[in-house]
Amino acid sequence: MNELEIAKAKAAAAYNAAADYFDHPVSSFWHRFGRRTVERLGLRPGEAVLDVCCGSGGSALPAAEAVGPDGKVVAVDLAERLVALGAAKAREKGLANLDFRTGDMLALGYPDASFNALICVFGIFFVPDMVAATKELWRMLRPGGRLAITTWGPDLFEPANGAFWEAIKEERPDLVKGFNPWERISTPAGLREMLGQAGIAEAEIVAEEGSHAIASPEDWWLVAMGSGYRGTLAQLDAETFKRVRERNLARLGGCEAIATSVVYAVAEK
Template sequence: MHRQDLEAARARAAAAYNAAADLFDHPANTFWDRFGQATIDRLNLRPGQTVLDVCCGSGASALPAAAAVGAKGRVIGVDLAENLLELARTKARQRGLAQAEFQMGDMMSLAFPAEVFDAVVCVFGIFFAPDMPGAVKELWRRVRPGGKLALTTWGPNFFEPANSVFWKAIRIEAPELHKSFNPWDRISDPASLAAMLREGGIETYQIAEEAGIHPIASPEDWWITLLGSGYRGTIDQLDAESLARVREANLRFIAESRLNGIEANVIYVVAEKPAR
């Protein structure tokens, strides 16, 4: 991908998630914290360790990491969306986690030396890189010998059956905005994920699949989930009339089907760098 295309992709991602920040931490969107905490739990962090969290969002994994490493540890969260970083900073202050700091940055141009972190984390972010193996190499390079890399990505059937209803409505109203696949579809099964890891230079790793359901308490909760996530980048490009029809189609589906949950399957990766 050319540099100009990369910059455009970064700008789109930043715009989508800056906009989504207004509902990112809404109670309807508990999956961010749920899977962020579960990722950190797999690392068995110890007090005093240092952690880099890339694509940190509003701190769903960075803040649990900061609690785990304690006041003598250090956690640096990096994200493209300044509005999400500000949410993370606010929560860190509220929780007394002065060891957590947050800064704007991109996973392909990290301003950190090699082999300095006890753990590097990327939850629901690696698939945004057009060159995923290249991004893995960048993250792996920052892990010290004996340290760990944790990646979490979406498994199959992301947010189904409601996801398909959303994209069908988009195809009807604004076909130019319709996406035939999501970026995480490239690594939504263990085999493709393992191939990506090997291409990124990681030979030994643990992959664990976890099936899950994210509860949908009401039709409005599903719409809030759409607005508080990456879908926001598509929704904000609709004109007012199209937006109203897409919203109505989604609310009607949830109500008529009496849907009370959507698939939220994830895949965890933990890789430990050999000690010297």
């Protein structure tokens, strides 16, 4: 497999594995930031929206509510288990204008200018060539349409993130990541540079510092189990998994919050 295929396979495997904890209440930030992204877009009734890397619907669900029954939202993700979770929520809410699909955002096949708005929340950085991916999204946008890309800010999930990788290093140093992919665009300057390389000269970019409260170190572990960290945890045998969990949580005594800073970008075509 080439680099792109490997990246897609890893992302799909990690988030399919994480699906059982993805919607746990301790990870409510997925939906909070998804809704905030939609609010920044100012969607109007009747508009057509494409949401890629949609997860279980953190942005797709509020987008469908915003465009109303005369609008349409197509929500796409590589992880079929997350897509199934989102589709179940859409049915529960009676959102007949929301269509969840398993698919690759780089190979959807829509013609140019198909949508009034495109959304990508916490997903663009999983693609090795973010510029090419952004160009593809921009291509499908109608003149006057809006593209929203939301990414993580600096120091994501610290101090728990550092404690997690220290625990992994002590048990399986071969699994330690040299970098987290979102670090490439974790600042307004980095995100603006990437958009510029994709041919998007103007964008409203807002950095929002924040933290996510946890009641105990065990809450952090539930976050890890319902996120991309699961891809690493899935490679551990049962005894190693237990030791990593114990080492990770032992380093977080007294921790009451993890960092969840976000960078929002909205560009009009």
